[in-house]
Amino acid sequence: MLNILQLQIKVLSSKEQTLNYIEAYLKKFLHLQPDIVTLPEMFNCPYNNKSFPLYAEFEGDITYKFCQNLAKKYNIYLSAGSIPEKDAQNHLFNTAYVFDNNGNCIAKHRKMHLFDIDVKNSQHFKESDTLSAGNNITVFDTKWGKMGLCICYDFRFPELARLMVDLGAKIILVPAAFNMTTGPLHWELLFQSRAVDNQVFTIGTAPARNLNASYHSYGHSIIVSPWGKILNQADFEETALFTTINLNEINLVREQIPLLRHRRLDIYELTQK
Ligand SMILES: O=C(O)CCC(=O)C(=O)O
Numbered sequence: 001m002l003n004i005l006q007l008q009i010k011v012l013s014s015k016e017q018t019l020n021y022i023e024a025y026l027k028k029f030l031h032l033q034p035d036i037v038t039l040p041e042m043f044n045c046p047y048n049n050k051s052f053p054l055y056a057e058f059e060g061d062i063t064y065k066f067c068q069n070l071a072k073k074y075n076i077y078l079s080a081g082s083i084p085e086k087d088a089q090n091h092l093f094n095t096a097y098v099f100d101n102n103g104n105c106i107a108k109h110r111k112m113h114l115f116d117i118d119v120k121n122s123q124h125f126k127e128s129d130t131l132s133a134g135n136n137i138t139v140f141d142t143k144w145g146k147m148g149l150c151i152c153y154d155f156r157f158p159e160l161a162r163l164m165v166d167l168g169a170k171i172i173l174v175p176a177a178f179n180m181t182t183g184p185l186h187w188e189l190l191f192q193s194r195a196v197d198n199q200v201f202t203i204g205t206a207p208a209r210n211l212n213a214s215y216h217s218y219g220h221s222i223i224v225s226p227w228g229k230i231l232n233q234a235d236f237e238e239t240a241l242f243t244t245i246n247l248n249e250i251n252l253v254r255e256q257i258p259l260l261r262h263r264r265l266d267i268y269e270l271t272q273k
Helices: 013-025 053-054 062-073 153-155 158-166 183-198 248-256
Strands: 001-007 036-038 076-081 081-086 092-099 105-110 116-118 123-128 138-142 145-149 170-176 201-205 222-224 230-233 241-243
Touching: 001 013, 001 201, 013 062, 013 241, 053 081, 053 092, 062 076, 062 092, 092 145, 092 170, 105 138, 105 145, 138 201, 145 158, 153 158, 153 170, 153 183, 158 170, 158 183, 183 201, 183 222, 183 230, 222 241
Parallel strands: 001 036, 036 076, 145 170, 170 201
Antiparallel strands: 001 241, 076 092, 081 092, 092 105, 116 123, 138 145, 201 222, 222 230
């Protein structure tokens, strides 16, 4: 049994205020004894290209340290959403970290697929105006088994999820921030599809909607079982989702519907370069 707490918080324009707020908000739910706490994509920075360079931090800076301490202080695993990270060459990345309950960084994922879309008369975003793409598939060990980590638009690529599962991931963590154009149509569908195809738990954590922000998050943080069942889903307001999952469900569904074994790997294969 594994207790998951997803914090669908609002992103404030002051980074310090957001970090303080996260800690205060988390404290309200600690009595539930979460094992893993998850945060949204770009939780310390308004989601727009103007803000990314302004809020970006080197690895180990204020937000990183805050997350490390939070994990250690409250004895939780923290999937620390994602933040704008800068490197020594001043490249910016959309980067997700996971810390264990001792504050050790056990995973780092730089968004691999940048969110560049242009929907006619509707949602336009071009992350590649400011961000560079990461090049690594991220699967990491925990005491509950292996987990995969990717960020928002990354989750649209079924090949990535399948490669994570081939590397042993049993849960896929997705800090995300869908919008009011793609969210209503694609959000649930994607989380259920990836869960059903790969027989894993999928966990998407989004920011609450802020109508004063330039980008309106769809919210709807979600957790789906390996059967494809939505176990819990938020609406758009600030909220925390608490869900207890049973990892045995993965084996049960895989025994009863042996999809991964039934693949015709003699005919096709998916390989990582
Ligand atoms: O894929 C989508 O529709 C939304 C993706 C997104 O917002 C992101 O990658 O940040």
